[in-house]
Amino acid sequence: MQPVMILNGPNLNRLGTREPDIYGSDDHADLVGFCVAAGKELGFEVQVGQTNDESEMLAWLHDAADAGTPVILNPAAFTHYSYSLRDACAQLTGPLIEIHLSNPHSREEFRHRSVISAVASGTIAGFGMDSYRLALEALKRM
Numbered sequence: 087m088q089p090v091m092i093l094n095g096p097n098l099n100r101l102g103t104r105e106p107d108i109y110g111s112d113d114h115a116d117l118v119g120f121c122v123a124a125g126k127e128l129g130f131e132v133q134v135g136q137t138n139d140e141s142e143m144l145a146w147l148h149d150a151a152d153a154g155t156p157v158i159l160n161p162a163a164f165t166h167y168s169y170s171l172r173d174a175c176a177q178l179t180g181p182l183i184e185i186h187l188s189n190p191h192s193r194e195e196f197r198h199r200s201v202i203s204a205v206a207s208g209t210i211a212g213f214g215m216d217s218y219r220l221a222l223e224a225l226k227r228m
């Protein structure tokens with residue numbers, strides 16, 4: 087099966103308790119189960135990682151770049167300011183899909199800017215956990 091890395095940035099370990107009106111009531115373990123099952127249906131071996139640590143996220147992206155592994159990335163707050171994450175994403179050798187649970191463009195102004203989008207193949211936002219499934223479907227079609 088084709089491996090796919092799904093990487094989640096800071097505070098996404100808090101899903102379920104974190105602002106449930108915005109992010110829903112499912113927790114990160116639920117999200118992992120959902121992604122693994124959705125991936126399996128599409129013939130992907132999905133590995134999900136979550137970190138609050140920028141350097142750990144960079145190391146995972148470097149591994150994906152070296153292995154040519156497709157990446158689905160929810161950069162969370164890193165989206166809006168992390169040039170080091172952007173530079174790591176620019177090194178990827180497989181497709182990169184940026185995703186968000188919420189629609190950052192309908193929220194505070196600081197969320198309207200993504201420093202990642204310009205180096206992503208595409209972006210999916212605003213569909214809750216389905217953003218992850220849609221990203222896997224998009225990968226399948228690529």
Ligand code: DQA
Nearest residue numbers: 161162163186187188190197
């Ligand atoms: C998020 C949106 C970001 O603005 C925010 O900082 C997050 C989550 C989302 O999935 O909707 O942590 O990436």
